[in-house]
Amino acid sequence: MSKHTSETTIAIAGAGLSGLCLAQSLLHAGFDVQVYERDEAPHARRQGYRITTDEHGIEALRRCLPPRLFELYLATASDTREGGHFRFFNQRMQEIFSLAFDGDPTGEDLTKPRQSDRQTLRALLLDGLEGRVHFGKVAARVETGSDGATLYFTDGTAVRADLVVGADGANSPLREQLLPDCAPKNTGMTAVYGCSQLVQDGDALVPAALADSGVLSVGAPGSAFFFTTMPFKESPAQAFGRLAPAQRPPVEDDYVMWAIIFPDTVFPSDQRLDSTALHGLALAASREFHPVLQRLVERADIECTLAVPLRASIKPAHWPPARVTLMGDAVHTMPPFGAHGGNTALRDAALLSEKIQAAVHAGASLESAVDAYQREMLAYSFKEVEASEKMMARFTTRNPIMRWGMMRVAPWIQSLRGKAVDLEAA
Ligand SMILES: Cc1cc2nc3c(=O)[nH]c(=O)nc-3n(C[C@H](O)[C@H](O)[C@H](O)COP(=O)(O)OP(=O)(O)OC[C@H]3O[C@@H](n4cnc5c(N)ncnc54)[C@H](O)[C@@H]3O)c2cc1C
Secondary structure, X not given: OOOOHHHOEEEEEOOOHHHHHHHHHHHHOOOEEEEEEOOOOOOOOOOOOEEEEOHHHHHHHHHHOOHHHHHHHHHHOOOOOOOEEEEEEOOOOOEEEEEEEOOOOOOOXXXXXXEEEHHXXXXXXHOOOOOOEEEOOOEEEEEEEOOEEEEEEOOOOEEEEOEEEEOOOOOOHHHHHHOHHHOOEEEEEEEEEXXXXXXXXXXXXXXXXXXXXXXXXXXXXXXXEEEEEEOOOOOHHHHHHHHOOOOOOOOOOOEEEEEEEEEOOOOOOOOOOOHHHHHHHHHHHHOOOOHHHHHHHHOOOXXXXXXXXXXXXXXXXXXXXXXXXXXXXXXHOOOOOOOOHHHHHHHHHHHHHHHHHHHHHHXXXXXXXXXXXXXXXXXXXXXXXXXXXXXXXXXXOOOHHHHHHHXXXXXXXXXXXXXXXXXXXX
């Protein structure tokens, strides 16, 4: 039997997307929730990248956030009224094919994907959790019993809770302890990410024809260049001032997020470089691509360059329910192809919150909530892991026949169908 809501204590390791989203939901449902974050402060690291929130992520945010914060999410995400494209190019920026996304004249259709700045999202997720998010606490391991679990930190301290949730990201020490056979496997690729302010010296860095697009340019075997813009619908300063004045919006200006995918032969995944060295590497690699892409790297904000080894989790074969569970990248890291990692993490948070609430209200055990959550979560999340691996393999293929088809034949077919994209117009 579980306790009443207000007597039930939940400890979450990791104040990232899923950890904070779960905390918001449980706090508003009346639970005693505490979050323990490794970083020393809310915006201690530059994490200047945008994520595409899709219908699952948006729905999870709608279910977990108080209406005021959901409104803030919509205000600071991109505008969906115009629609957009996903465009695939070869190295010389000849279009291989493109997907068009319809606009939504109402701007209110919550199934339409939106771009969202991750740091801005994190700032709004922190609102109202003051005093409940404890920074500088590095979770190390957990011990479970029949009536709760103890979360231990590297500083020698520990907390006891009815349920511990590991939302501590792709390198989760809790996953290592709980599911030692499921360490994410290397895909043989690393992405170096960067960001560049969209408007510089009065000019937009991205040609007008690509302003509404996510763009993937396929390079030499195993490499690719991706970019997309993060256009805020409302200025974050204005939107936060209106809806969450206690939070400082970490990013103000529209920017372009770019990424270069490197094979391990060029960038060994265990290599550790600082942002200046990573930027130098990206700059050299960008020379293989079209000048439009080179310019994005040349004009980057060097400080926000980061490297992420692309890994894919292994699905647990057996995971008995206990007073501890995992969410997000901690259990299902996936390559960024398809943009589902964060959305799946948010979906986990909404699902776990609802299972916990249902169990407590029915007087059922927290183990039953964890069991129901783990079964459902493993089914949808590993479909996404598999799909993202397949998509990555397709676009970074080294198979000469597949590459020939994709790089030579497809642009030719495209050229018969219509006009090439004009990259000159700014
Ligand atoms: C450049 C880039 C672009 C991406 N684009 C998209 C996209 O378009 N769409 C999408 O859906 N996903 C995207 N993703 C993936 C997405 O960001 C992740 O899947 C998502 O952040 C996972 O959420 P999470 O809560 O599991 O982990 P995170 O958001 O990574 O949070 C984990 C938190 O745990 C903390 N932590 C780590 N270890 C410990 C510890 N031992 N103790 C305490 N705290 C700890 C970390 O500091 C962090 O705050 C992108 C990722 C990158 C890098």
